[in-house]
Amino acid sequence: MSNDHLYAVIMAGGIGSRLWPRSRAATPKQFLDLASERSMLRETVDRIRPLVPVERILVVTGEEHRETVLGQVPGLPGENVLLEPAPKGTAPCIGLAAVALLARDNDAIMAVFPADHVIADAAGFRRAIAAAAQVAEEGQLVTLGIAPDRPETGYGYIRRGELLGTYDDHPVFHVQCFAEKPDEARARTFVESGEYYWNGGIFIWEAATILWEMAGLLPELYGELQSVAEVWDAPECLPRLHEAWQALPQITIDYGVMEKAQRVVTLPVDIGWSDVGNWAALSALLAADENDNVVRGPGRVLAPGSRGSYLYASAGRLVVAVGLEDFVVVDTPDALLICPKDQAQDVRDVVRELQAQDLQEYL
Amino acid sequence: MSNDHLYAVIMAGGIGSRLWPRSRAATPKQFLDLASERSMLRETVDRIRPLVPVERILVVTGEEHRETVLGQVPGLPGENVLLEPAPKGTAPCIGLAAVALLARDNDAIMAVFPADHVIADAAGFRRAIAAAAQVAEEGQLVTLGIAPDRPETGYGYIRRGELLGTYDDHPVFHVQCFAEKPDEARARTFVESGEYYWNGGIFIWEAATILWEMAGLLPELYGELQSVAEVWDAPECLPRLHEAWQALPQITIDYGVMEKAQRVVTLPVDIGWSDVGNWAALSALLAADENDNVVRGPGRVLAPGSRGSYLYASAGRLVVAVGLEDFVVVDTPDALLICPKDQAQDVRDVVRELQAQDLQEYL
Numbered sequence: 001m002s003n004d005h006l007y008a009v010i011m012a013g014g015i016g017s018r019l020w021p022r023s024r025a026a027t028p029k030q031f032l033d034l035a036s037e038r039s040m041l042r043e044t045v046d047r048i049r050p051l052v053p054v055e056r057i058l059v060v061t062g063e064e065h066r067e068t069v070l071g072q073v074p075g076l077p078g079e080n081v082l083l084e085p086a087p088k089g090t091a092p093c094i095g096l097a098a099v100a101l102l103a104r105d106n107d108a109i110m111a112v113f114p115a116d117h118v119i120a121d122a123a124g125f126r127r128a129i130a131a132a133a134q135v136a137e138e139g140q141l142v143t144l145g146i147a148p149d150r151p152e153t154g155y156g157y158i159r160r161g162e163l164l165g166t167y168d169d170h171p172v173f174h175v176q177c178f179a180e181k182p183d184e185a186r187a188r189t190f191v192e193s194g195e196y197y198w199n200g201g202i203f204i205w206e207a208a209t210i211l212w213e214m215a216g217l218l219p220e221l222y223g224e225l226q227s228v229a230e231v232w233d234a235p236e237c238l239p240r241l242h243e244a245w246q247a248l249p250q251i252t253i254d255y256g257v258m259e260k261a262q263r264v265v266t267l268p269v270d271i272g273w274s275d276v277g278n279w280a281a282l283s284a285l286l287a288a289d290e291n292d293n294v295v296r297g298p299g300r301v302l303a304p305g306s307r308g309s310y311l312y313a314s315a316g317r318l319v320v321a322v323g324l325e326d327f328v329v330v331d332t333p334d335a336l337l338i339c340p341k342d343q344a345q346d347v348r349d350v351v352r353e354l355q356a357q358d359l360q361e362y363l
Numbered sequence: 364m365s366n367d368h369l370y371a372v373i374m375a376g377g378i379g380s381r382l383w384p385r386s387r388a389a390t391p392k393q394f395l396d397l398a399s400e401r402s403m404l405r406e407t408v409d410r411i412r413p414l415v416p417v418e419r420i421l422v423v424t425g426e427e428h429r430e431t432v433l434g435q436v437p438g439l440p441g442e443n444v445l446l447e448p449a450p451k452g453t454a455p456c457i458g459l460a461a462v463a464l465l466a467r468d469n470d471a472i473m474a475v476f477p478a479d480h481v482i483a484d485a486a487g488f489r490r491a492i493a494a495a496a497q498v499a500e501e502g503q504l505v506t507l508g509i510a511p512d513r514p515e516t517g518y519g520y521i522r523r524g525e526l527l528g529t530y531d532d533h534p535v536f537h538v539q540c541f542a543e544k545p546d547e548a549r550a551r552t553f554v555e556s557g558e559y560y561w562n563g564g565i566f567i568w569e570a571a572t573i574l575w576e577m578a579g580l581l582p583e584l585y586g587e588l589q590s591v592a593e594v595w596d597a598p599e600c601l602p603r604l605h606e607a608w609q610a611l612p613q614i615t616i617d618y619g620v621m622e623k624a625q626r627v628v629t630l631p632v633d634i635g636w637s638d639v640g641n642w643a644a645l646s647a648l649l650a651a652d653e654n655d656n657v658v659r660g661p662g663r664v665l666a667p668g669s670r671g672s673y674l675y676a677s678a679g680r681l682v683v684a685v686g687l688e689d690f691v692v693v694d695t696p697d698a699l700l701i702c703p704k705d706q707a708q709d710v711r712d713v714v715r716e717l718q719a720q721d722l723q724e725y726l
Contacts, residue, residue, distance in 0.1 A: 021683070302716060305706070313699075318725045320384075320713050322702035331699055336676075338692065338701060339685035343668070350683050353665060362681045 005107045006133050007207075008052040009097040012041055012061040012069060012115035013087050017351040018278040018344065021335035022312070025363050030115035031068050034282055041115040042072050048111070051126040058082055058100060059115070060093050085245040090201070090253040092245065095214055095221055098207040099229045108207040109136050117200070118285055120272025128269045131170040132204035135265060140164070141213065142204040143175070143258065145197025145266035146273045151187035154277060154345065156180055156199040156254065158266050159190075167267075175264040178254065197266060199254065200273055213261045221256070224248060279328040279337075280344035283310035299331065308341070335362050368470045369496050370570075371415040372460040375404055375424040375432060375478035376450050380714040381641040381707065384698035385675070388726050393478035394431050397645055404478040405435050411474070414489040421445055421463060422478070423456050448608040453564070453616040455608065458577055458584055461570040462592045471570040472499050480563070481648055483635025491632045494533040495567035498628060503527070504576065505567040506538070506621065508560025508629035509636045514550035517640060517708065519543055519562040519617065521629050522553075530630075538627040541617065560629060562617065563636055576624045584619070587611060642691040642700075643707035646673035662694065673704070698725050 016029025023029040030041045038046070045057060054075045060082045061069055069081050082100055084093055094112055101108035111129045119125045132142040145158050160173035178199065182190060190196035215222040224244035231237045258264055276282050286294045292308045295301045299313025306324040313319040314332045321329055328344055330337045339347060354362050379392025386392040393404045401409070408420060417438045423445045424432055432444050445463055447456060457475055464471035474492045482488045495505040508521050523536035541562060545553060553559035578585040587607035594600045621627055639645050649657045655671045658664045662676025669687040676682040677695045684692055691707055693700045702710060717725050 021681075300722070302713065304709075304713070304716075316697060318384075318698040318717075318722070320698070320700050320702075322700070322709070322713070323706055324701060329701065334679060335681040335683070336694055336699065337683050337685070338687060339683075343686050346667075346685065350665065350667070350685070353667075354681075359663070359681065 003051065003130065003133065005105055006052055006056065006109050006111065006129075007101055007105075008048045008057045009094070009101075009110045009112045010041065010044055010048075010057065010059045010115045011090065011093055011112065012059050012065065013084055013093060014114065014116060015087075016116060018347045019276075019282070020347055020351050021330055021332045021337050021362065026064070027068070028065075028116075029276070031065070031072060035118050035276060035285055039072050040118070040276070041069065044113070044115045044117070045073050045076075047119060047122045047125060048113075048129070051130060052111070055080070058097055060084060060097055062087065085242045088245060088248045089250045089256075091214070091218060091251040091256040092221060092225075092248050094203075094210060094253050095218075095225045096228070096241075098211045099225050099232065101207040102211070103229070103232045106208070109133050109204065110207050110210070111202075111204045113202040114275070116276060117202075118272075118274045118276050121270075124269065124271040127168065128170060128267055128271065129204060131167040131172075132267045134167045135164070135172050135267065136204045136206055136209070139206065139209050139263060140172075141209065141258065141261055141264045142172070143264065143266050144200055144202040144204075145173075145268040146200040147268055147270040148191045148196065148198050151184055151191050152198065153181055153184055153187050155275075157182065157187075157190050157196045158199050159196050160266055160268070164265050170267050172265050172267045175258075175266050178259050197268055198273075200275065201254075203253070203258075204267075210257070213257050217260050218251065218256050221248060221251065278344035278347060279310055279330060279339070280341040283328065283341065286310075297331075310341070366414060366493065366496065368468060369415055369419065369472045369474065369492075370464055370468075371411045371420045372457070372464075372473045372475045373404065373407055373411075373420065373422045373478045374453065374456055374475065375422050375428065376447055376456060377477065377479060378450075379479060381710045382639075382645070383710055383714050384693055384695045384700050384725065389427075390431070391428075391479075392639070394428070394435060398481045398639060398648055402435050403481070403639070404432065407476070407478045407480070408436050408439075410482060410485045410488060411476075411492070414492060415474070418443070421460055423447060423460055425450065448605045451608060451611045452613045452619075454577070454581060454614040454619040455584060455588075455611050457566075457573060457616050458581075458588045459591070459604075461574045462588050462595065464570040465574070466592065466595045469571070472496050472567065473570050473573070474565070474567045476565040477638075479639060481635075481637045481639050484633075487632065487634040490531065491533060491630055491634065492567060494531040494535075495630045497530045498527070498535050498630065499567045499569055499572070502569065502572050502626060503535075504572065504621065504624055504627045505535070506627065506629050507563055507565040507567075508536075508631040509563040510631055510633040511554050511559065511561050514547055514554050515561065516544055516547055516550050518638075520545065520550075520553050520559045521562050522559050523629055523631070527628050533630050533632075535628050535630045538621075538629050541622050560631055561636075563638065564617075566616070566621075567630075573620070576620050580623050581614065581619050584611060584614065641707035641710060642673055642693060642702070643704040646691065646704065649673075660694075671704070 016023035019029045063083045157179040159176040161176035164172045283294045294310045297312040298315040299317040301311045302320045306321045308326040309324045310328045312330045326341045379386035382392045426446045520542040522539040524539035527535045646657045657673045660675040661678040662680040664674045665683045669684045671689040672687045673691045675693045689704045
């Protein structure tokens with residue numbers, strides 16, 4: 001097949017609060033060089049680029065991040081940065097991208113993924129997307145199913161049903177159901193069954209198909225999107241968009257569409273995927289020293305007697321961590337986090353507490 | 364007795380490396396507000412002041428700290444700041460103070476103590492000093508014996524001998540011997556015997572007597588001190604002092620004089636003394652919150668799930684410490700220390716490592 005109608009839609013609107021204090025309102029996770037020397041957004045673009053040229057890459061983000069996106073992605077046309085007036089969950093974000101693509105290309109196929117994931121096997125990822133695009137051309141909603149390597153309780157799962165067919169050596173299955181984040185016992189059953197995959201939030205479908213599904217399943221959202229689409233290239237588009245977004249409730253594509261639509265399929269992959277959901281997950285991805293510590297950042301770190309810890313020092317700072325075991329230490333110019341790795345998930349609660357105390361300067 | 368000849372000599376030349384990263388070369392421990400709202404030096408002055416007016420208080424420190432001392436001790440006459448050309452241990456420091464006092468007052472009695480200790484019972488401290496001054500008038504070298512409340516292995520001990528006499532209700536004993544820092548088993552025996560006291564480094568004696576002892580026990584030091592004394596008020600005093608100090612070896616008053624002199628006595632006290640030797644010792648002195656945490660500093664601290672820890676945030680900084688148990692966290696504008704309380708003593712090794720790595724900016 002030709003990929004001329006294949007577009008990448010990179011969702012870069014998250015706040016990454018579990019990666020606080022590096023991830024902040026002004027520079028959330030996806031704009032940071034967390035896992036490599038380059039920002040996660042840049043890595044995400046570079047990963048898809050050999051398959052989708054930059055002219056067909058859309059980045060959806062908040063207005064305040066437009067310059068950051070353009071600065072981090074050389075060659076990205078300005079009109080490919082799609083600005084959401086407010087974060088309203090993945091369904092409106094994807095719907096808006098679909099509208100933008102249909103305004104360009106009636107046959108647009110969109111591969112949608114977050115800007116803040118790590119995928120070790122980039123070539124495998126691109127092969128999977130190319131195969132999924134063929135399935136999408138048949139009007140299916142394709143979601144990548146991440147082969148689980150552990151009974152993770154932090155992710156949703158996809159249960160596969162019967163085989164739909166094989167595309168470029170990739171078997172594709174009907175989705176039997178989606179399962180919310182399970183407890184550990186259930187997660188273990190899931191993994192042992194061989195029938196469950198992690199829901200990594202990577203979707204491939206035709207722009208027309210997803211809008212058609214929204215028309216049936218999310219009519220309110222669809223109505224607002226239509227009203228925006230009708231004035232797409234006109235001056236009144238921007239005020240219309242703002243008005244539309246103000247009215248919308250928060251809704252995810254999983255809950256709003258995927259769990260209810262009919263033609264939902266999954267294409268399993270084993271591509272070294274991680275959502276880098278928290279500091280412990282990030283640490284697990286990075287090379288450790290002889291004491292099993294991961295030491296990062298432009299600043300200096302001394303770690304006498306520390307083991308199994310992630311230690312980050314910002315520019316000009318010296319971090320001395322004595323006798324820490326399996327901790328995360330993230331030291332930024334104004335804020336410091338010290339947290340056991342097994343509580344890294346709860347950093348979100350810290351951010352909520354800062355919000356509750358109105359400590360805006362640290363958010 | 365009248366106290367007109369009683370002088371206080373406050374030794375403020377230490378570097379307090381175990382209190383790094385707040386204690387730094389430019390602002391060592393004694394100039395910091397570690398245990399209260401005021402600097403330790405200021406607290407030390409205020410503690411003795413009701414007994415010894417500021418005109419008879421001498422502060423011995425390094426040249427680089429002269430302005431700090433005058434700024435922290437209002438009313439201290441400039442000539443009462445005695446500048447050591449280099450730190451050479453307590454014996455030269457005390458010898459120099461004795462020379463300075465004898466130049467003013469042939470009958471001077473000097474109460475010598477460090478600027479960086481905490482004493483909860485200030486009135487009891489002053490009563491003990493006043494009583495010790497009477498003993499000193501008899502030509503004795505008096506050292507306060509701190510009643511031990513635990514088998515501490517970090518201090519030297521004094522073993523008392525026979526009773527010399529009782530002075531203002533204070534029994535005073537001959538010193539049988541000094542014991543170096545013991546292991547824990549020996550320390551326990553010491554404490555259980557009731558015959559041992561901690562050597563807190565607080566001495567009371569006549570200036571003439573201590574110089575006379577130095578003449579016999581530390582003739583080299585005595586010779587240099589005499590050469591300084593002979594030109595005390597002349598312009599050549601300062602170069603002479605520098606020359607003398609250059610030649611001197613490091614020597615403590617304990618090793619150089621106390622362990623060898625004949626007329627050494629101890630006056631036991633129970634006055635809530637602490638040398639604030641490290642962050643754990645400091646923490647133990649301060650009021651803890653409902654989670655047994657001691658939270659200090661001008662910055663903000665959040666400590667969800669942390670217990671028994673000392674947490675310090677400097678101005679403008681936010682410290683979030685999750686799930687720490689019995690740790691010390693000291694966050695300064697450029698350097699951070701995280702250390703288990705039971706390894707607080709080893710912070711000195713961190714400072715040595717910084718010196719070895721020539722990281723001057725953090726010293």
